[in-house]
Amino acid sequence: MASQNLKMEEKTLNKPYNTTQLSPDTTMERHVYHRDQFAHYLRWTHVLKRLRINQRVLDWGCGSGNMLEVMYRNRYKGAAYAGLDVRPLTISKANEKYKDVPWAEFYTRDLCSKEGVHFKLHNQELGDYDSGCISNWDIITCFEVIEHIGKARADQFLYNITQHAGPQTTILLSTPIYDEAVGAADNHIINGEICEFEFNELKLILERYFIIEEKYGTFASQKDYKKLMNPEQRAFYDAVYPYFDSNILSNLMAPLFPEHSRNCLWVMKPKPSVINVDRFKRGHKVEELKNELD
Numbered sequence: 001m002a003s004q005n006l007k008m009e010e011k012t013l014n015k016p017y018n019t020t021q022l023s024p025d026t027t028m029e030r031h032v033y034h035r036d037q038f039a040h041y042l043r044w045t046h047v048l049k050r051l052r053i054n055q056r057v058l059d060w061g062c063g064s065g066n067m068l069e070v071m072y073r074n075r076y077k078g079a080a081y082a083g084l085d086v087r088p089l090t091i092s093k094a095n096e097k098y099k100d101v102p103w104a105e106f107y108t109r110d111l112c113s114k115e116g117v118h119f120k121l122h123n124q125e126l127g128d129y130d131s132g133c134i135s136n137w138d139i140i141t142c143f144e145v146i147e148h149i150g151k152a153r154a155d156q157f158l159y160n161i162t163q164h165a166g167p168q169t170t171i172l173l174s175t176p177i178y179d180e181a182v183g184a185a186d187n188h189i190i191n192g193e194i195c196e197f198e199f200n201e202l203k204l205i206l207e208r209y210f211i212i213e214e215k216y217g218t219f220a221s222q223k224d225y226k227k228l229m230n231p232e233q234r235a236f237y238d239a240v241y242p243y244f245d246s247n248i249l250s251n252l253m254a255p256l257f258p259e260h261s262r263n264c265l266w267v268m269k270p271k272p273s274v275i276n277v278d279r280f281k282r283g284h285k286v287e288e289l290k291n292e293l294d
Contacts, residue, residue: 217261
């Protein structure tokens, strides 16, 4: 284990955050269903269920633009989509791939910047407008990102999200939940630090900035929930167990046990105290706000 950690430290030395991304295109290479990919599918469809025509979506840590791909393939017509990611090449490829979607744009940005995250849309249909106008974004998605940045950056990362949220903005954030018995994924370790959060640890941080409305497990191991099932849940499990494999079962059962899942989707609204524009104009620092909200 020590040698494994040493190799990981060597690989990630001097990297401010880990930029590894799951590629949906390779998940079916062996024609094997994998719970991680179906968890992505469930997150994307959860967004689609909430979307209304001509809404604005900010994809915080967009990667190659899979969220936009799902929206576009489902014939969703948005008012604006902006994808932000730290990787210039990834963003360049996304802009080229989706250049014919008139309401979509991608930008290379450091989502943990202490100067905030600023960009100006050049929307072909709406015209130019400032991304910082808090009424712009109906939905902000942040899927499988916070575990790649390092825990010391988490407050700034979440605070920066609130800078783009209004009272009615819905924020959807997903991330693995750390289980010491299982360990963290290699690409969730930066300079020897495990960057996955335990459930209550993450909940405490999220509650500084957001009102948590719903939470769903996206996949769970049988060992984590089998002893917790009530009679109705046990009956459901016994009915589907003979048909589905362990990967699908992990997705089916996880929403019933979010606190015991290996990955969780959080549905939130920004706290009114955090989106107060006058407070931001007075130049409050994240450290001051964190102490005030704890």
